[in-house]
Amino acid sequence: MIKAGIIGATGYAGAELVRLLTHHREVELIWYGSRSYCNEKFGEIYRNLFEIVEDVCMDDNLEELAEKADVIFTATPQGYLASVLHDEILSKTKIIDLSADYRIKDVAVYEKWYGISHKSPQYIEEAVYGLCEINREDVKMTRLVANPGCYTTCSILSAYPLVKEGIIDPSTLIIDAKSGTSGAGRGAKTQNLYCEVNENIKAYGVTNHRHTPEIEEQLGLAAGREIVINFTPHLVPMNRGILVTAYASAVKRADGSLPSEKEIRAVYDAYYGKETFVRVLPEGIYPETRWVEGSNYVDLNVKIDERTGRIIMMGALDNLVKGAAGQAVQNMNLMFGFSETEGLQMAPLFP
Amino acid sequence: MIKAGIIGATGYAGAELVRLLTHHREVELIWYGSRSYCNEKFGEIYRNLFEIVEDVCMDDNLEELAEKADVIFTATPQGYLASVLHDEILSKTKIIDLSADYRIKDVAVYEKWYGISHKSPQYIEEAVYGLCEINREDVKMTRLVANPGCYTTCSILSAYPLVKEGIIDPSTLIIDAKSGTSGAGRGAKTQNLYCEVNENIKAYGVTNHRHTPEIEEQLGLAAGREIVINFTPHLVPMNRGILVTAYASAVKRADGSLPSEKEIRAVYDAYYGKETFVRVLPEGIYPETRWVEGSNYVDLNVKIDERTGRIIMMGALDNLVKGAAGQAVQNMNLMFGFSETEGLQMAPLFP
Amino acid sequence: MIKAGIIGATGYAGAELVRLLTHHREVELIWYGSRSYCNEKFGEIYRNLFEIVEDVCMDDNLEELAEKADVIFTATPQGYLASVLHDEILSKTKIIDLSADYRIKDVAVYEKWYGISHKSPQYIEEAVYGLCEINREDVKMTRLVANPGCYTTCSILSAYPLVKEGIIDPSTLIIDAKSGTSGAGRGAKTQNLYCEVNENIKAYGVTNHRHTPEIEEQLGLAAGREIVINFTPHLVPMNRGILVTAYASAVKRADGSLPSEKEIRAVYDAYYGKETFVRVLPEGIYPETRWVEGSNYVDLNVKIDERTGRIIMMGALDNLVKGAAGQAVQNMNLMFGFSETEGLQMAPLFP
Amino acid sequence: MIKAGIIGATGYAGAELVRLLTHHREVELIWYGSRSYCNEKFGEIYRNLFEIVEDVCMDDNLEELAEKADVIFTATPQGYLASVLHDEILSKTKIIDLSADYRIKDVAVYEKWYGISHKSPQYIEEAVYGLCEINREDVKMTRLVANPGCYTTCSILSAYPLVKEGIIDPSTLIIDAKSGTSGAGRGAKTQNLYCEVNENIKAYGVTNHRHTPEIEEQLGLAAGREIVINFTPHLVPMNRGILVTAYASAVKRADGSLPSEKEIRAVYDAYYGKETFVRVLPEGIYPETRWVEGSNYVDLNVKIDERTGRIIMMGALDNLVKGAAGQAVQNMNLMFGFSETEGLQMAPLFP
Numbered sequence A, B, C, D: 001m002i003k004a005g006i007i008g009a010t011g012y013a014g015a016e017l018v019r020l021l022t023h024h025r026e027v028e029l030i031w032y033g034s035r036s037y038c039n040e041k042f043g044e045i046y047r048n049l050f051e052i053v054e055d056v057c058m059d060d061n062l063e064e065l066a067e068k069a070d071v072i073f074t075a076t077p078q079g080y081l082a083s084v085l086h087d088e089i090l091s092k093t094k095i096i097d098l099s100a101d102y103r104i105k106d107v108a109v110y111e112k113w114y115g116i117s118h119k120s121p122q123y124i125e126e127a128v129y130g131l132c133e134i135n136r137e138d139v140k141m142t143r144l145v146a147n148p149g150c151y152t153t154c155s156i157l158s159a160y161p162l163v164k165e166g167i168i169d170p171s172t173l174i175i176d177a178k179s180g181t182s183g184a185g186r187g188a189k190t191q192n193l194y195c196e197v198n199e200n201i202k203a204y205g206v207t208n209h210r211h212t213p214e215i216e217e218q219l220g221l222a223a224g225r226e227i228v229i230n231f232t233p234h235l236v237p238m239n240r241g242i243l244v245t246a247y248a249s250a251v252k253r254a255d256g257s258l259p260s261e262k263e264i265r266a267v268y269d270a271y272y273g274k275e276t277f278v279r280v281l282p283e284g285i286y287p288e289t290r291w292v293e294g295s296n297y298v299d300l301n302v303k304i305d306e307r308t309g310r311i312i313m314m315g316a317l318d319n320l321v322k323g324a325a326g327q328a329v330q331n332m333n334l335m336f337g338f339s340e341t342e343g344l345q346m347a348p349l350f351p
Helices: A012-022 A062-068 A080-084 A087-092 A107-114 A132-141 A150-164 A211-223 A261-272 A321-336 B012-022 B062-068 B080-084 B087-092 B107-114 B132-141 B150-164 B211-223 B261-272 B321-336 C012-022 C062-068 C080-084 C087-092 C107-114 C132-141 C150-164 C211-223 C261-272 C321-336 D012-022 D062-068 D080-084 D087-092 D107-114 D132-141 D150-164 D211-223 D261-272 D321-336
Strands: A002-007 A027-033 A071-074 A094-097 A144-146 A174-179 A230-235 A242-249 A278-280 A298-305 A310-317 B002-007 B027-033 B071-074 B094-097 B144-146 B174-179 B230-235 B242-249 B278-280 B298-305 B310-317 C002-007 C027-033 C071-074 C094-097 C144-146 C174-179 C230-235 C242-249 C278-280 C298-305 C310-317 D002-007 D027-033 D071-074 D094-097 D144-146 D174-179 D230-235 D242-249 D278-280 D298-305 D310-317
Touching: A002 A012, A002 A062, A012 A027, A012 A321, A027 A062, A062 A071, A062 A087, A071 A321, A094 A321, A107 A211, A132 A150, A132 A321, A144 A321, A150 A174, A150 A211, A150 A230, A150 A242, A150 A261, A150 A298, A150 A310, A150 A321, A174 D174, A174 D242, A211 A230, A230 D242, A230 D310, A242 D174, A242 D230, A261 A278, A261 A298, A310 A321, A310 D230, B002 B012, B002 B062, B012 B027, B012 B321, B027 B062, B062 B071, B062 B087, B071 B321, B094 B321, B107 B211, B132 B150, B132 B321, B144 B321, B150 B174, B150 B211, B150 B230, B150 B242, B150 B261, B150 B298, B150 B310, B150 B321, B174 C174, B174 C242, B211 B230, B230 C242, B230 C310, B242 C174, B242 C230, B261 B278, B261 B298, B310 B321, B310 C230, C002 C012, C002 C062, C012 C027, C012 C321, C027 C062, C062 C071, C062 C087, C071 C321, C094 C321, C107 C211, C132 C150, C132 C321, C144 C321, C150 C174, C150 C211, C150 C230, C150 C242, C150 C261, C150 C298, C150 C310, C150 C321, C211 C230, C261 C278, C261 C298, C310 C321, D002 D012, D002 D062, D012 D027, D012 D321, D027 D062, D062 D071, D062 D087, D071 D321, D094 D321, D107 D211, D132 D150, D132 D321, D144 D321, D150 D174, D150 D211, D150 D230, D150 D242, D150 D261, D150 D298, D150 D310, D150 D321, D211 D230, D261 D278, D261 D298, D310 D321
Parallel strands: A002 A027, A002 A071, A071 A094, A094 A144, A174 A230, A278 A298, B002 B027, B002 B071, B071 B094, B094 B144, B174 B230, B278 B298, C002 C027, C002 C071, C071 C094, C094 C144, C174 C230, C278 C298, D002 D027, D002 D071, D071 D094, D094 D144, D174 D230, D278 D298
Antiparallel strands: A174 A242, A242 A310, A298 A310, B174 B242, B242 B310, B298 B310, C174 C242, C242 C310, C298 C310, D174 D242, D242 D310, D298 D310
């Protein structure tokens, strides 16, 4: 039984961490950090946990928390952790950061896309990009995990096998992503009001969404060279879920022919066949967000278009679970040697 | 470890039973009965359970199932179980019936409201009305549970303490209920299409909904006399959830005064204070379906209107869990001496 | 062609007024008042009107506007108009107030329920309660209309004929109302975020919603005596629409029998048969908000429950049209002698 | 005043035609054809038009209707019109076909993608593809209009100026489209039930949706050569609206540089500046379906990504209006010399 604390427990991702850790048999949650709701009972803010969580929210005191907790989750705004992290903290506790602070290895890229200067770049190299299915062994050894973004988790897992195997040309990659509204957070903004989101779909962050360089860096590592891609997120009138539809040209064989669907599917099976949380769907069945809601699963599928020579890669996950809190728990399980699925066994909720 | 089977596993309530039993540590699910999807893999119909449930759907063979299973759940249309049940089956297995066949003790009332003749009224007396919080001890001893309806569970739990204690006049009781659309089932009907339900609210079954006599009978037992009530269900554009808003005149004290809110709240605390799945909310905080979604909880609250002398009782639950499959599992736990909360510990999902 | 101005044009009700007046053949809209968006183009705030309305928002200057406009609509917070209105303004222009300031004749009741002191009670008597179907002749003669609330319009029109004719006992009246979220306005509040409203239904303002005294006063006038009622509003996950389900005991005839459904329906036909905007539905067909969306129609129906002796009255309207802006335009049409339906002929939008 | 009839009046597109024509000052609607609801009152099936349309549905008798009507709208399944059309009908009346029967000039392409043989290919050449903004003059002269598909209208209008001007390479074109659920029609299918669509997004028809060849043919005409594209539709939990996000590589200038955003925007302004129903949004403001709901408007915008050299084109429309019934009315207006906007002036409804 380890002790865990959360800084930023009353955002949607933080509250999802609370929900998951409440079910986790190896963790005692000892700190519900929330600047906004300090001294209020957590279960009166998130009433789904009424009578289940009896604790009171605490301030964001990373130093005090480091004394008490074996692991700290930071579900905080960009720049927060980078501005307060120091060696002593890291010597006492492990950290799983749900913000973007340590996700991007190239600090100049981080600073350009996020528009802030990085206050502790010295920890970037040490931080492990916590996409469990890809960096599992590194996660087990680290004390600092950069938990991936929601869009990036879905995008990378969808395209990774084909990029890694050189089956698609990554310079042709276009990712069209769609997200439920919980991804926008719980801040009171007019644009996220019910009547503004309901009965509507829109693109946003066109050509400049911050998850772009994260995807480029990770898939670039897989490709063995720098890549630039198009990434366009859309806001969908639903609470949870991300769907990625990605397009790239297949690399032709020496004889000028296209790879077969069977071959392509075999690659996915090889990469993900043993992964509990990645489900490669049968041919012709495409991912839908409803089938993963509330769970840590990612559903994937792929199809080649013989006419255009492009491969369409599709993925679906729950942005608050595999796209945030669930993956953070999965990382914790790896870091502490627990069963990787502990606390994450719940089946998706439908309807 | 007991063996369980489901007849009618591919309706929404049946599939929710599968989801819950998949997590249950004392149960092995051995039979996924489905006339419509016979021989198809369950996890390819309900893809939330893809790779989680590998079994194939079987036909509805109650007799064969009785040989193999310790408990059978029937999530079937009205009249099915009554038409096939016989002594031999009940001598071999226990049954939890999610249909209305054995809920109503007065067979004439059943036949009038359901418009069908009851094929095995001899089992009605034996059947225990499985509202666990009220009939817990009887449930433990029976082999046949009539699992309550979704609206009725919410309505009865909301009003029961005040009826039982004589604090409201049950002849003045009016129940205005609102349900998510999963309550309408998975049948392909025009009226339940997305575009017909979305952006809409309507009443239906006005004065003649079938849950009316079930509420009347159960609350009549609590009141110690026959009662008639008004019950009006409404269809709400959401997947899950039932909200009940009930109104009744307070019985005045001998001196003509009204009971105080404090007194009334004390009654709820007395009845439900030790119940895991019933949460009496703090004063001024009213039940909302989002706080119970995906869970077995019922949230309740009550308020007295000094101006009109009426008490407003409110309750919220998830129609597929506490309103159907969750309560069925809770009944099974009682019948087999398992922990009452086994398989039902999951916190509600929000947002 | 008259000139009209709006104070508070960038709330949902104000913007709906703009949409309706844009289609109105007798009105030129000359003033889009908005403190929040002063000097911004209206069509860039409400992009549905992009390239349709080219004007820029102005400050809230009632005095200047009174000089220029034949009619002013105030879609402003409670207390605003009462605090700025004076004789000179009313001598120059007509006012249709969408706030509650002049709706309630008893100033003490207003001050109690709204918790503010009324700054110009001298205009209350003069103000006509602008429920067109009931006060049509008075509206034609006045220079100050108190445009009714959304819940109240639906509630009063649903119950009025039976109260007026003495067919129900108004002291037994219970109104359970359900509203789409646009009724909560466009203010950026956490509780109105998409993820908080979606997949949820809740009661609010239980026993103390401000539309209660407005309904009581108007139905009390119809009854010829003071009445108190229960009114409970609910928030529904949809943009537009109000549904009212009202319950009251039928007054028995001298011989102790109940009025027949046919009789009751005949009363509705007598009251509303000639009303364009009130549609009494056929027997057994109940109001649904989808059938009136975007229009000025109110759909009504009624059913008697022989078992309980109660009558259930149901009504549906679009809260932004007949519940606010549409009724305001209808009042304007009456005040200026235009065709009552001018600008309001659009059929409801479905799906 | 002309006379119009509809074959297929009780599908969603047919009913939208009824709604629009009810408001049209030059048209009398004399025939509400509906095989499913023959002899029922139209206003009792689509209750939004209750008391507005008093007519009764008729059978699908194209020959009788040709005698009586100046124009016939066919909102019928693929293959219907092609199987019944003959010279005599076309000599008596004009036809606007909302199905795909005469949209595709290459009959082999039609037969391959639709999987049916074309029963009257002799009319294909004569039929004008009724995308009003592009083929306006031809529409004015024809007696047979092939009304474009919903996805195709949005896709073509979004990409047309850049294809026509040679600014993008059409062989790189990828169209990722998202549609509300009314596009799936009113048929009672499990997959379109509320609980299956709500809280979900999915791709469908991946690489083989029937609107693909229609887009390819029309944009091929603009490009001056045959093209193949990727087109992927998605189902979104909302009633109305289509959003298109299209990607293509910019053709570099002779000096290897990319066209500027200003240049690109100027092309859109040149093509659409005078079009009432096409609104090119300001820089940085992207189309959203909510801003066009219920109206005939298409909102467009475009952005160049300097990093990847691709141009992102975006468009939004209401699939039932500009994507179906509204465009059909616009075509009728052109064919009969009415004002092009007659019956289509309504502003979009928001929220």
